[in-house]
Amino acid sequence: MDGARAISDTQAAGPTGPAADTELKHVVSDDALLILFARGDARAASELSQRLTPRAFAVAMRVLGNRAEAEDVAQEAMLRLWKMAPDWQSGTAQVSTWLYRVTMNLCIDAKRRARGRSVTLDEVPEPIDSAPEVPQQMQDRARADALQSALMQLPERQRQAVVLRHLEELSNPEIGEILEISVEAVESLIARGKRTLTAVLAGKREELGYDNE
Amino acid sequence: MNDDDRSRDTLGVFFDAAQRETPVVSDALMARVAADAVRVQRQTQTQNQIPASRAEQGWRQQLVNVLGGWRGMGALVAACAAGVWLGFAPPADWVDPVQIVMQTESDLEMFETEDLAFLLNAVEG
Numbered sequence: 001m002d003g004a005r006a007i008s009d010t011q012a013a014g015p016t017g018p019a020a021d022t023e024l025k026h027v028v029s030d031d032a033l034l035i036l037f038a039r040g041d042a043r044a045a046s047e048l049s050q051r052l053t054p055r056a057f058a059v060a061m062r063v064l065g066n067r068a069e070a071e072d073v074a075q076e077a078m079l080r081l082w083k084m085a086p087d088w089q090s091g092t093a094q095v096s097t098w099l100y101r102v103t104m105n106l107c108i109d110a111k112r113r114a115r116g117r118s119v120t121l122d123e124v125p126e127p128i129d130s131a132p133e134v135p136q137q138m139q140d141r142a143r144a145d146a147l148q149s150a151l152m153q154l155p156e157r158q159r160q161a162v163v164l165r166h167l168e169e170l171s172n173p174e175i176g177e178i179l180e181i182s183v184e185a186v187e188s189l190i191a192r193g194k195r196t197l198t199a200v201l202a203g204k205r206e207e208l209g210y211d212n213e
Numbered sequence: 214m215n216d217d218d219r220s221r222d223t224l225g226v227f228f229d230a231a232q233r234e235t236p237v238v239s240d241a242l243m244a245r246v247a248a249d250a251v252r253v254q255r256q257t258q259t260q261n262q263i264p265a266s267r268a269e270q271g272w273r274q275q276l277v278n279v280l281g282g283w284r285g286m287g288a289l290v291a292a293c294a295a296g297v298w299l300g301f302a303p304p305a306d307w308v309d310p311v312q313i314v315m316q317t318e319s320d321l322e323m324f325e326t327e328d329l330a331f332l333l334n335a336v337e338g
């Protein structure tokens with residue numbers, strides 16, 4: 001939806017109320033929400049936070065493997081988004097692409113600061129949900145942890161490319177835009193990263209119940 | 214089976230599991246992000262309001278502000294009026310500065326006033 005059209009539609013729906021909130025959640029693009037934010041709309045701030053913070057945090061978490069660092073990166077990325085909002089050129093790019101790029105650059109900075117510090121499985125976050133887990137959930141958790149551990153053994157750019165492709169499910173051109181490299185370079189990074197992951201995780205197949213499927 | 218197929222089979226299970234186990238954002242982080250949003254939004258609104266209010270003032274009000282407000286403007290008008298008045302009707306005991314200047318620089322006067330009038334008449338005639 002065109003940004004200006006979305007804004008006028010939203011404003012026509014009224015300044016407050018459940019109907020307007022529903023419209024913001026389901027119809028208005030990130031692009032239009034960012035423009036509304038720059039105009040002082042508090043609902044736009046809330047909706048953008050709900051949409052984008054989990055994505056920034058998830059990708060930072062998977063690239064950094066450390067919850068505290070990932071939270072700092074996600075907060076800083078969102079802060080830069082808020083500050084950039086008045087200068088946002090509607091229609092030139094996707095807000096999510098911009099946010100992923102900033103997040104990835106912040107991750108590189110964070111890793112640079114922490115260079116030399118080894119990453120262990122202990123740094124992989126523990127489950128927050130304290131509810132009893134069914135076997136499937138336990139197996140998922142074990143596999144996700146194993147993948148995270150293997151991801152941390154990849155070079156930085158390979159890890160970023162693999163995370164964006166296979167966990168965030170972005171297209172190769174989008175990843176190229178985020179990492180500011182060609183599509184061919186993205187494909188190369190992903191292929192090399194997956195080869196290493198396959199080698200690392202092959203030894204865990206039996207342990208994690210892979211052979212039973 | 215080539216390397217890509219093998220990778221897809223082996224890794225697909227792990228990727229699927231990781232997607233189901235998406236890292237959960239803490240309430241504390243959401244609160245920090247929301248606080249940043251409110252703060253930045255307020256700053257942006259404040260910055261936008263200052264130029265807007267200036268534009269609404271109009272050029273007369275801006276001129277008054279540049280000259281120090283209405284008090285400064287009043288003093289300036291009074292000083293100008295006094296200058297004009299003194300120019301037209303100077304006190305009798307004041308020395309005329311123009312006359313002083315003309316006297317000092319009139320040493321090189323080429324024609325007496327009567328000579329100049331005669332010369333002009335001759336040219337016209």
